[in-house]
Amino acid sequence: MSATAGVGPVPGGPPVDETGASSTVSGYMRVWWQGVRAGELGSLPIIVGLVVIVITFTLLTDNFFSERNFTNLILQMAAVATMAIGIVFVLLVGEIDLSVAFVSAVGAVVMTLLLRPGDPGWPWWAAIGFALLCTTTIGFLHAIVITKAGVPSFVVTLAGFLIWSGVVLILTTQYSTAGTIRIQDSTVIGIANDFLSPVWGWILGVAVVAAFAAVQLRTSMTRRARNLAAKPIVLIALQTLGLAAVTFAAIWYLNEDRGVPKVAVILGIALAFWSFVAARTRFGRHVYAVGGNAEAARRAGINVDRVRIAVFMISGFMAGVGGIMLASRLRSVATNTGSGNLLLLVIAAAVIGGTSLFGGTGRVIAALLGALVIASIQNGMDLMGLASGTKFVITGLVLLGAVLVDAFSKRRRAARGGV
Amino acid sequence: MADASPLLECRNVSKAFGAVQALWNVDFEVRPGEVMALVGDNGAGKSTLIKGIAGIYPFDAGQVFVDGEEVHIHGPRDAARLGIEVVYQDLALADNLDIVANMFLGRERTRGAVMLDEPNMERAARETLDSLSVTTVKSVRQTVAGLSGGQRQSVAVAKAVMWNSRIVILDEPTAALGVVQTRQVLNLVRRLAEHDLGVAIISHNLHDVFEVADRITVLRLGQRVALFEREKTTQQEVVHAITAGTLDAVPGMETPDAEAAPTEVEA
Numbered sequence: 001m002s003a004t005a006g007v008g009p010v011p012g013g014p015p016v017d018e019t020g021a022s023s024t025v026s027g028y029m030r031v032w033w034q035g036v037r038a039g040e041l042g043s044l045p046i047i048v049g050l051v052v053i054v055i056t057f058t059l060l061t062d063n064f065f066s067e068r069n070f071t072n073l074i075l076q077m078a079a080v081a082t083m084a085i086g087i088v089f090v091l092l093v094g095e096i097d098l099s100v101a102f103v104s105a106v107g108a109v110v111m112t113l114l115l116r117p118g119d120p121g122w123p124w125w126a127a128i129g130f131a132l133l134c135t136t137t138i139g140f141l142h143a144i145v146i147t148k149a150g151v152p153s154f155v156v157t158l159a160g161f162l163i164w165s166g167v168v169l170i171l172t173t174q175y176s177t178a179g180t181i182r183i184q185d186s187t188v189i190g191i192a193n194d195f196l197s198p199v200w201g202w203i204l205g206v207a208v209v210a211a212f213a214a215v216q217l218r219t220s221m222t223r224r225a226r227n228l229a230a231k232p233i234v235l236i237a238l239q240t241l242g243l244a245a246v247t248f249a250a251i252w253y254l255n256e257d258r259g260v261p262k263v264a265v266i267l268g269i270a271l272a273f274w275s276f277v278a279a280r281t282r283f284g285r286h287v288y289a290v291g292g293n294a295e296a297a298r299r300a301g302i303n304v305d306r307v308r309i310a311v312f313m314i315s316g317f318m319a320g321v322g323g324i325m326l327a328s329r330l331r332s333v334a335t336n337t338g339s340g341n342l343l344l345l346v347i348a349a350a351v352i353g354g355t356s357l358f359g360g361t362g363r364v365i366a367a368l369l370g371a372l373v374i375a376s377i378q379n380g381m382d383l384m385g386l387a388s389g390t391k392f393v394i395t396g397l398v399l400l401g402a403v404l405v406d407a408f409s410k411r412r413r414a415a416r417g418g419v
Numbered sequence: 420m421a422d423a424s425p426l427l428e429c430r431n432v433s434k435a436f437g438a439v440q441a442l443w444n445v446d447f448e449v450r451p452g453e454v455m456a457l458v459g460d461n462g463a464g465k466s467t468l469i470k471g472i473a474g475i476y477p478f479d480a481g482q483v484f485v486d487g488e489e490v491h492i493h494g495p496r497d498a499a500r501l502g503i504e505v506v507y508q509d510l511a512l513a514d515n516l517d518i519v520a521n522m523f524l525g526r527e528r529t530r531g532a533v534m535l536d537e538p539n540m541e542r543a544a545r546e547t548l549d550s551l552s553v554t555t556v557k558s559v560r561q562t563v564a565g566l567s568g569g570q571r572q573s574v575a576v577a578k579a580v581m582w583n584s585r586i587v588i589l590d591e592p593t594a595a596l597g598v599v600q601t602r603q604v605l606n607l608v609r610r611l612a613e614h615d616l617g618v619a620i621i622s623h624n625l626h627d628v629f630e631v632a633d634r635i636t637v638l639r640l641g642q643r644v645a646l647f648e649r650e651k652t653t654q655q656e657v658v659h660a661i662t663a664g665t666l667d668a669v670p671g672m673e674t675p676d677a678e679a680a681p682t683e684v685e686a
Binding site (some may be wrong): 072223226278281282283285286291292293295296297299300301302317361 | 495538
């Protein structure tokens with residue numbers, strides 16, 4: 001799959017130790033394992049959980065692991081993962097955004113209305129651009145109230161939840177009698193319904209693996225040149241091989257069905273871009289700092305309010321992208337767009353993926369991992385024909401489990417820190 | 420050393436919060452290469468004095484000189500520009516970030532426009548810690564959450580001296596530390612002075628003060644009641660100044676213990 005955004009040392013990733021212990025593969029693994037034991041779990045629990053889920057459903061159902069179902073799973077989780085990226089940023093600064101689902105719906109409805117043939121019949125790129133501008137502005141407005149008036153984000157975005165659900169209702173009922181507005185633009189419909197040809201799928205897969213190896217090698221070389229401890233080349237080779245195996249297997253399997261979905265490509269680009277922003281830029285560093293210790297960030301001269309505003313704008317923007325994906329998949333928007341459990345799934349995805357609700361800990365890739373877990377569970381339970389109630393209970397228990405892992409690992413880190 | 424002209428000098432600085440006169444005509448100076456201790460009971464004005472110097476609550480009156488030139492400090496950035504760094508008691512470290520990220524917080528080095536230059540920062544962080552002989556920190560890539568109190572203090576001090584600062588002010592650096600770690604931090608404080616920095620240290624612990632300081636300024640109820648040279652005084656004398664040093668008359672305030680014995684000992 002194209003969604004491999006792992007780039008170099010990331011806060012929360014394996015620690016690099018310059019004493020030389022980590023210059024060998026075994027040394028590196030030892031340092032990593034020490035970190036795990038001390039509560040720096042990173043993505044470990046979620047990957048273990050994902051493997052358990054896949055094995056369970058493969059055994060319990062006939063076609064969980066079929067080509068068609070694998071493709072459906074990706075189509076189902078892409079929008080949730082996209083929106084969860086924004087939530088990861090919000091959680092990183094220790095805030096929450098309860099409005100994402102309806103903000104995404106506002107984006108979808110605005111785009112759809114602008115696309116209506118002849119009325120006003122905007123081209124797809126203009127409609128999408130304006131819709132994303134709207135959702136980003138909504139995030140900005142929430143953030144202004146949160147930072148300037150000092151109201152907790154929980155309350156402000158709860159108000160946003162109600163306000164934007166109302167706006168969606170008003171717009172959809174005003175412009176249609178049946179409450180459903182169909183999308184007719186083929187490009188927009190193609191976002192969630194088109195697939196890459198097998199050849200392009202393979203080219204993409206090779207490009208992703210090559211890019212990963214290149215970034216890792218370059219980082220390692222630079223560090224070596226500066227006489228700092230670097231990731232051993234053997235380990236990079238092993239990781240690249242592992243990534244190649246997973247990616248190529250996924251592409252082969254997807255090509256057996258309809259090919260690599262376009263949404264997966266969009267999601268992969270979003271993950272790579274935002275991972276870079278979070279882990280490798282000054283802004284990303286400030287996001288982590290504000291979540292870790294806002295007072296320290298303020299004293300270090302960081303404009304804490306500006307960072308908070310920016311993350312809510314990211315959340316609004318990514319909500320818009322996710323909303324457009326959902327609308328494209330359904331080929332329409334309706335009065336119930338953005339309702340149901342979409343909000344819960346998005347926040348649960350970010351949290352299950354390993355983003356701490358306490359702020360300051362987590363990676364962008366968590367959005368993908370968490371969305372995969374949720375989509376797998378729901379998809380698997382659907383195949384088993386479980387009742388709705390049972391599905392909610394089980395999804396809830398998984399979320400609870402993820403939060404408990406976070407709480408315990410935090411306690412463990414604190415225990416170690418309190419020497 | 421002791422005859423050098425002051426790096427930092429406050430003359431007759433005053434500060435009031437509403438009706439409370441927190442500082443009244445206080446003189447305070449730090450010379451290069453010396454450790455100046457600032458002692459006094461709770462509410463004596465120690466924190467107000469350093470916050471004034473750091474630009475957090477600018478003084479109402481009085482003058483501040485750095486290198487003999489009068490300066491006006493209106494905010495933390497002014498102070499930083501003049502080479503004044505304060506290490507507060509709560510250290511202001513982000514637990515979730517590693518040592519390098521903390522030391523460069525807000526002043527990250529980048530390659531190109533936005534990308535962090537991690538190797539560069541990592542080298543510089545390591546070199547600064549080495550120059551201060553901080554040997555207890557194994558990896559500069561470990562998160563601060565995993566550090567002991569003494570190690571945290573060391574990181575906070577290293578962060579302060581990293582920016583070509585010349586005056587480092589430490590607020591109660593040993594308050595929360597055990598015996599061994601207190602020793603490490605006091606050694607570190609001495610090393611800062613050996614690097615010819617001017618060091619001011621606030622402390623309640625006279626034992627620590629007598630171990631590390633060259634001179635001792637005593638504040639009481641917002642006034643400087645004594646200035647001692649460590650080698651010419653005793654703990655008893657300092658304690659007496661802290662509890663019963665002679666006060667000037669402050670406008671609008673009775674001097675409740677005018678009958679107390681005059682104890683001012685000018686160095």
